[in-house]
Each structure stands twice: as C-alpha cells, then as structure tokens.
Amino acid sequence: MNRPLVLASIPPLAPAAAAAYAHNAICDCFDNGDETITCEGGFSDGAKAVGVPLRVLDTAGKVLVDGKMSDKSDFTFPKPKVDFRVEFDGGQGHIVTIDGRDIEQ
Numbered sequence: 063m064n065r066p067l068v069l070a071s072i073p074p075l076a077p078a079a080a081a082a083y084a085h086n087a088i089c090d091c092f093d094n095g096d097e098t099i100t101c102e103g104g105f106s107d108g109a110k111a112v113g114v115p116l117r118v119l120d121t122a123g124k125v126l127v128d129g130k131m132s133d134k135s136d137f138t139f140p141k142p143k144v145d146f147r148v149e150f151d152g153g154q155g156h157i158v159t160i161d162g163r164d165i166e167q
Contacts, residue, residue: 073140076098085105085106085107085109085156086105086106086152086156087103087105087106087111087114087150087152087153087156087157087158088103088105088106088158089101089103089104089111089116089148089150089152089158089160090102090103090160091148091160091165092166092167093102093141093165093166093167094134094138094163095167097140097141098138098139098140098141099138099139099141099148099162100135100137101116101131101136101137101138101140101150101160102135102136102138102141103116103131103135103136103137103149103150103152103158104135105152109133110135111129111131111150111152112131112132112133112135112141112152113130114130114135114150114152114153115127115129115150115151116130116131116137116148116149116150116151116153117129117148117149117151118139118142118146118147118148118149119146119147119149120142120144120145121144121145121146121147125144126144126146127139127140127142135163136159140166145162145163146162147159147161147162148160148162148165
C-alpha cells in the first residue's frame with residue numbers, strides 16, 4: 063500500500079529571516095567606586111537592551127538583586143558584601159554571566 067509522504071513545509075524565507083535576527087548578547091559591568099556596580103548591555107547587531115532582565119546571585123544561586131535594564135540599557139545596584147555573579151538574560155539562550163571578582167573600577 064502506498065501512503066502519501068508528508069513533509070513539513072518551511073516557508074522559503076524563514077531561514078533567511080532567522081539569520082537576520084541572529085545576535086549575541088553583550089554585557090559589561092564596572093565598579094563605580096562608591097559601593098555600587100553599573101552594568102551596561104546590548105546586542106551585537108546594535109540593538110539596545112531596554113527591559114532585559116539582569117540578576118545578581120550569590121555563589122549558592124540565591125537572587126540578591128533582580129532588575130531590568132533602563133531605557134539607557136544600563137542597571138546600577140548596590141555592591142553585594144558577598145561573592146556574587148551577574149546574569150544578563152538576553153533571551154533565547156543568550157545569557158551573559160560575569161563573576162563579581164572580574165568587575166573592576
């Protein structure tokens with residue numbers, strides 16, 4: 063018995079569209095020297111990071127600070143008194159992690 067072969071149809075422009083939207087998350091943090099840290103973020107295609115989630119976690123993974131990037135694509139928070147890491151969540155698997163020990167003035 064011959065059964066029809068059914069193939070999933072992908073619109074011809076879908077792969078090109080996906081490539082056009084491909085980008086990498088970029089985040090950098092610096093110590094302001096006044097017990098605060100500022101992180102700036104964006105994407106490799108030049109897009110801003112307005113509203114992108116940014117979390118500060120201790121070494122056990124407990125959230126110390128939970129925020130979002132401002133309309134200037136930055137976020138300032140009090141410097142934790144414990145070892146920490148910053149996670150910039152650019153979505154779709156684009157998470158940038160910065161160890162607090164690597165943040166300098």
